[in-house]
Amino acid sequence: MSPLMIDSADFSHKLGLVSRNVEHTEAFLARGTADFHLPGFVLPVGYRLLKSLYSDEYRIVTTDEGKPYTAYAVKLEFHNEITFPHGAATQVMVWRTPRTLHQSVVSGFPQFFFQWLLSEYNVVVSDSEQTGDGQRFWLRMIDWAFTMNYQISVADGTVGEEWHLTPVNSYAELEERWIAFAWGYDCDVHPHRRLVISKK
Structure with missing residues (x-):
């Protein structure tokens, strides 16, 4: 599945408004969480990185006018079919x-978390749907991955039963050949193409 381009996702609307953010943060905390320590990443006083006890969801949580507020959220999925x-x-x-107010805390975190994710699991695959921000983030991470001599591939699941990795x-090759191939608005094609970064 290659990334289908989409508008802001539903969770963005849920977390984007302070009142709804507080409500969703309270629900996240009520389900049970534990402090999560990302090696080398230090949060300032007043912020906590938490992992759900029941799913692979991580959030940077702080307090906004006395109420819990999510400043950053990421959820993971694990698979091996691609x-x-x-x-x-x-x-x-x-x-x-x-x-x-929270930008200085969350600005470098997405890249830091992504790099940790790759160091832990060796292979990271893009989601089947991405916003423009998601695409820009992936292009940044691919550029970084090239500097690390990691393997970048395009996975195509539109032909036959199996995924083909190229x-x-x-x-430069990514720009010339693969961006338009991998990202787009065709619901029948683009969810079945992905980008892959691998340490192997």
């Missing part, structure tokens, strides 16, 4: 607050 026999991780929900050898 990169079989290797397992892979996909960020299926990524949201960050637009509020200026290596991408440079960022």
Whole structure:
């Protein structure tokens, strides 16, 4: 599945309004969480990185006017059909607050979390649907991955039963050949193409 381009996702609307953010944060906390320590990442006083006890969801939570507020949220999904026999991780929900107050805290976190994810699971695959922000983030991470000499591939699931992975050898090649192939608005095609970054 390659990334189908979409407008802002539903969770963005839920977390984007402060009142709804507080409500969803309270529900997230009520279901049960534990502090999560990302090696090398230090949050300022007043912020906590939490992981749900019941799903692979992580949030940076703070307090806004005495109420819990999510400044950043990411949810993971694990699978191996695209990169079989290797397992892979996909960020299926990524949201960050637009509020200026929290920008210094969350600005570098998405890249840091992504790099940790890759170091833990070796293979990260893009989601089947992405906003314009999601695409820009992936292009940044692919550019970084090239500097690390990691393997970048395009996975195509539109032909036959199995996914076909094609290596991408440079960022220039990605721009010339693969961006238009991988991202677009065709509901029958683009959810079945993905980008893959692998340490192997």
